[in-house]
Amino acid sequence: MTEDLHQSSRFTATYRIAAPTYEEAKKIAFAIAVEQTIECPYELVDGTPIADTIVGQIEDLKKAEAGAYYATISYEPEAVGDEMAELLNMLFGNTSLQPGVRLMSFELPETMYNNYPGPRFGRSGLRDLCGVPRGPIFMSAIKPLGRSPKELAQMVYDLALGGCPIIKDDHSLMDQRYAPFKERVLQCVMALADAKEKTGRKSMYIANCTTDGLGFLERAYQAKEIGADGIMAAPAITGFTMIRDLARDPDFGLPIFLHPCFSGPLVLSQDAGISPFCYYGQLSRLAGADAVIFTSFGGRFSFSQDTCQKIAEGTESKMADLRANFPVPSGGMRWQLFKEMVRIYGPDTIFLVGGALQTEGPDLTANTRFFLEKLAEAVGEK
Numbered sequence: 001m002t003e004d005l006h007q008s009s010r011f012t013a014t015y016r017i018a019a020p021t022y023e024e025a026k027k028i029a030f031a032i033a034v035e036q037t038i039e040c041p042y043e044l045v046d047g048t049p050i051a052d053t054i055v056g057q058i059e060d061l062k063k064a065e066a067g068a069y070y071a072t073i074s075y076e077p078e079a080v081g082d083e084m085a086e087l088l089n090m091l092f093g094n095t096s097l098q099p100g101v102r103l104m105s106f107e108l109p110e111t112m113y114n115n116y117p118g119p120r121f122g123r124s125g126l127r128d129l130c131g132v133p134r135g136p137i138f139m140s141a142i143k144p145l146g147r148s149p150k151e152l153a154q155m156v157y158d159l160a161l162g163g164c165p166i167i168k169d170d171h172s173l174m175d176q177r178y179a180p181f182k183e184r185v186l187q188c189v190m191a192l193a194d195a196k197e198k199t200g201r202k203s204m205y206i207a208n209c210t211t212d213g214l215g216f217l218e219r220a221y222q223a224k225e226i227g228a229d230g231i232m233a234a235p236a237i238t239g240f241t242m243i244r245d246l247a248r249d250p251d252f253g254l255p256i257f258l259h260p261c262f263s264g265p266l267v268l269s270q271d272a273g274i275s276p277f278c279y280y281g282q283l284s285r286l287a288g289a290d291a292v293i294f295t296s297f298g299g300r301f302s303f304s305q306d307t308c309q310k311i312a313e314g315t316e317s318k319m320a321d322l323r324a325n326f327p328v329p330s331g332g333m334r335w336q337l338f339k340e341m342v343r344i345y346g347p348d349t350i351f352l353v354g355g356a357l358q359t360e361g362p363d364l365t366a367n368t369r370f371f372l373e374k375l376a377e378a379v380g381e382k
Helices: 003-007 022-035 049-053 084-092 110-115 122-130 149-161 181-199 215-226 240-247 276-287 305-314 335-345 355-359 364-381
Strands: 011-018 057-065 068-075 101-107 137-142 166-169 204-208 230-233 256-258 291-295 326-330 350-353
Touching: 011 022, 022 057, 022 068, 084 101, 084 240, 084 276, 101 276, 122 137, 122 326, 137 149, 137 364, 149 166, 149 181, 149 364, 166 181, 181 204, 181 215, 204 215, 215 230, 215 240, 230 240, 240 256, 240 276, 256 276, 276 291, 276 305, 291 305, 305 326, 305 335, 326 335, 335 350, 335 364, 355 364
Parallel strands: 137 166, 137 350, 166 204, 204 230, 230 256, 256 291, 291 326, 326 350
Antiparallel strands: 011 068, 011 101, 057 068
């Protein structure tokens, strides 16, 4: 953002535009500025105050690489009011339906952050809660789908006994007949209490609360009442606005983890959708998430190392006074990757290991201790 824009009250979005020439990119940028605001022929407002204020203004247009340009467009905050839904809509509403346009990032003036307090706990708060004051944090998930609450709770107990600081539900665990939500959460909370009584260490249990509509908020409060240490949600399913409402509610007060399921169509294309930096980094913090899970390079998914580094940058880039949240690389993580992962992501990272932890051997507690040792070795070798 230029110094002039920093001094103004307008917010900006930067788009990557696929275009053969500067002039063609400029035409597309102007079309975006109109489409994202008045959504009508510009001639209807030309020469009026609406054209000078409400219509998006092209602030910068520069070449990205051959056949692509970056366009920065500014918008009037009064046009979105206090609603996150309209902010998201103005950033990339109808234009998301256009081929060859990708939302790369956004910047808001500090006054707009009054509506977005951001992560309640952030990195330092989560460290206090899970008892890991420095270095990467180890995390695992209870799975597979099909196990009973008793079986899942046994996994929680075994993981906690091995010293796993954070344990979450698999994202597919919702309210199945063989593992009802409230029963599962209760059993897992009780299992953590039993493990703490034996070890003296407190692990965190993160309950998956993704579900239909307002049921998400209901489950989040049920999880809190039962005794969960945090909740997880998939914003591509629930919507970011639900996350924001929960995060800023003073009566809730639990950490929020975000899961990436269903977000692939939004982030995978280089020429359309939303950049992973923006989606997982900026939007997760704006909504108030304390940690954001994404699929890492080196596993079974396709993100490159560069993309993953940009996601991690998004979790701590300057956004007024919003706390940094934790990047949580996942998706086929193995202990053999720890050294490289620590080198790339650094100490302020949560490493989520699921299936590989279970397949290391028949004893989940011993496996957990082994993985924690390997992570400590990787940190020492960095």
